[in-house]
Amino acid sequence: MLLELSEEHKEHLAFLPQVDSAGQGARGRRSVGWGGGPKAEPGTQQPLNFIAVVAEFGRIAVEFLRRGANPKIYEGAARKLNVSSDTVQHGVEGLTYLLTESSKLMISELDFQDSVFVLGFSEELNKLLLQLYLDNRKEIRTILSGLAPSLPSYHNLEWRLDVQLASRSLRQQIKPAVTIKLHLNQNGDHDTKVLQTDPATLLHLVQQLEQALEEMKTNHCRRVVRNIK
Amino acid sequence: MELSESVQKGFQMLADPGSFDSNAFTLLLRAAFQSLLDAQADEAVLDHPDLKHIDPVVLKYCHAAAATYILEAGKHRADKSTLSAYLEDCKFDRERTELFCTEYQNNKNSLETLLGSIGRSLPHITDVSWRLEYQIKTNQLHKMYRPAYLVTLNVQNTDSQSYPEISFSCSMEQLQDLVGKLKDASKSLERATQL
Numbered sequence: 265m266l267l268e269l270s271e272e273h274k275e276h277l278a279f280l281p282q283v284d285s286a287g288q289g290a291r292g293r294r295s296v297g298w299g300g301g302p303k304a305e306p307g308t309q310q311p312l313n314f315i316a317v318v319a320e321f322g323r324i325a326v327e328f329l330r331r332g333a334n335p336k337i338y339e340g341a342a343r344k345l346n347v348s349s350d351t352v353q354h355g356v357e358g359l360t361y362l363l364t365e366s367s368k369l370m371i372s373e374l375d376f377q378d379s380v381f382v383l384g385f386s387e388e389l390n391k392l393l394l395q396l397y398l399d400n401r402k403e404i405r406t407i408l409s410g411l412a413p414s415l416p417s418y419h420n421l422e423w424r425l426d427v428q429l430a431s432r433s434l435r436q437q438i439k440p441a442v443t444i445k446l447h448l449n450q451n452g453d454h455d456t457k458v459l460q461t462d463p464a465t466l467l468h469l470v471q472q473l474e475q476a477l478e479e480m481k482t483n484h485c486r487r488v489v490r491n492i493k
Numbered sequence: 494m495e496l497s498e499s500v501q502k503g504f505q506m507l508a509d510p511g512s513f514d515s516n517a518f519t520l521l522l523r524a525a526f527q528s529l530l531d532a533q534a535d536e537a538v539l540d541h542p543d544l545k546h547i548d549p550v551v552l553k554y555c556h557a558a559a560a561t562y563i564l565e566a567g568k569h570r571a572d573k574s575t576l577s578a579y580l581e582d583c584k585f586d587r588e589r590t591e592l593f594c595t596e597y598q599n600n601k602n603s604l605e606t607l608l609g610s611i612g613r614s615l616p617h618i619t620d621v622s623w624r625l626e627y628q629i630k631t632n633q634l635h636k637m638y639r640p641a642y643l644v645t646l647n648v649q650n651t652d653s654q655s656y657p658e659i660s661f662s663c664s665m666e667q668l669q670d671l672v673g674k675l676k677d678a679s680k681s682l683e684r685a686t687q688l
Contacts (some may be wrong), residue, residue, distance in 0.1 A: 370636040405634060412631040415643065418663035421671055423678040425685060434608040436570050440685075442678050443615065448661050457659055459648060460615040466679050469621050473644070473672045476623040480640060480665060488627060492638065 267365055267379035274383060276358030279351055280318060281385050317345070318389065322396040325359040329407055366397050367404040416448040416455060426460075442466050494565050494575075503558020504583035506551060513555075516543055518589060521552070522596055525559035530603045566597065567604040613652055620647040642668050 269277075324337060335349075338356070342349040366376055376397055380390050421444060428439035446457045461469070479485060506512050513521065524538045539552050566576060573594050580590045624643040630636065645660045663671065 368634050408634045409631075409637070411633040414662065416661045418644075418661050418667045418671060421674045423674060425678070425681055431609070431612045433611040434568055434570075434605060437609060439609065440682065441614075442682065444618070444678075446659070446661075458615055459618050459646070459659075461618040463679070463682050465618055465620075466675065466682070469618070470672060470675045470679055472621050473623065473668065473675070476625060476642060476644075477665070477668055477672060479625050485625070485627075485640075489638075489640070492627070492629060 266375055267362070267369070267371065269362075269379070269382065273358055273361060276354040277362065277383055279347075279355035280321070280359070281389060315388075315392065318392050319396075321356060321359055322392075322400075324356050325363060326400050326403070328356060328360050329364065329404060362393070363397060363400060364404060364408065367401045368408055370401075370405075373398070414450070416450040419447040419449045419454070421446055494569050494571065494579075496562065496565060496579075499554070500558045500561050501583060503555045504562070504580070504585070507555050507559065508580075508584040508586070508589065510586075512547065512551065515588075517547060519592065520544055521555060522559065522593060525556055525563060526596060526600050528556075529560055529563060530600060530607060563597070563604065564608070567601070567608050570605075573598075616648045616650050616657070618646050619649050621645065622647070640665060644668070644671075 320341075324334075324341075327334070333353075338349050338352045342352045345352070362380075366379075371379070373394060376394055377390060380393055385393075423445070424443045426441045426443050428437055428441065430437055440463055441460050442463065444459045444461065446459060448455045448457065507518060507521065520541050520543055521539075524541070528534045528538050539549075539556060544552060562579075565571075576594055576597060577590055580593060585593070622645045626641055626643065628637045628639045628641055641662055641664060643660065643662050645658050648657055648659055650657070
């Protein structure tokens with residue numbers, strides 16, 4: 265399956281190969297990447313600059329997915345590459361979109377390469393992008409899975425055995441009960457529910473939930489899992 | 494057991510064969526138990542033709558006294574000797590004392606169940622339902638292929654009579670963890686009963 269890239273998207277990404285020539289203009293300056301880097305040798309400066317810059321863009325794109333945009337970085341990059349801050353931002357967003365769409369669809373290496381091919385980048389840039397995709401795919405998918413609609417999910421269960429001995433309305437009782445504290449998570453919020461049950465219901469709960477677990481091992485479920493890929 | 498004067502006075506009236514003949518006594522006694530224990534008890538429980546000849550005020554007073562005493566006795570799990578002692582103090586003759594004790598014995602279990610069910614407690618789990626699903630895709634993430642469980646606990650609140658539900662999702666490992674912990678609890682319970 266190939267990625268479909270819109271015209272606007274292609275324009276944004278078109279910034280990337282220009283980093284090459286923009287990098288030439290910036291050769292006079294020291295830094296490779298933002299926040300300083302090793303001092304490059306004059307002879308090897310140009311290709312090193314280019315790979316490092318694109319890699320840096322890749323790193324920014326992944327950070328953007330993890331934590332959101334950071335305008336200061338865009339401005340720093342824009343100054344060093346002698347382009348507008350908007351161009352940098354679009355470049356990062358374009359790269360981010362490329363990575364998330366590829367990760368979401370879980371496209372194969374070949375499909376990725378073919379999709380990127382239409383952008384008309386150099387062989388080297390294509391390889392870089394592919395590597396960026398493969399390296400970050402798993403993490404991006406984990407981030408995306410957190411976006412799905414969700415119910416509170418189970419976190420932990422604490423229990424306690426209690427015996428009620430008396431109450432205001434009846435003395436000399438022996439009434440066993442199990443008190444349960446259920447910890448749930450929803451969108452990062454922790455919620456706890458304190459509940460109670462009697463021994464008979466507890467056994468019933470265990471029996472029912474064990475049946476639920478057994479279901480996964482039945483032929484029907486195994487067949488479904490095997491065949492839907 | 495602490496009982497007020499009005500209970501004693503009511504019983505003394507009940508003890509008097511002049512105010513309550515044998516039949517009336519039995520009927521009033523049964524009416525007292527019935528109005529406490531029968532969920533659909535008629536408000537006209539005292540409207541029996543054989544009780545018509547007695548002053549309604551007296552009827553109500555004695556009915557209330559009997560009901561109060563029955564509840565107190567049930568609460569403190571009074572035994573036959575305690576009951577007899579009190580009734581004899583109220584000038585009950587042997588026959589009426591025996592009758593009261595027999596009626597009390599017949600209704601003891603229902604009375605204790607009723608009293609035991611009064612009171613506040615934590616929301617009580619009554620049932621569980623589950624659903625197994627296989628997630629294949631969301632709009633943010635394709636090709637997922639992950640089984641998941643959705644578990645719903647039916648819960649009953651004693652005071653508000655409401656039936657909220659607690660639903661949550663979990664993976665297979667989480668469900669195994671949950672079941673493991675519940676099994677620990679039930680094993681502990683079993684061990685505790687053998688002590």
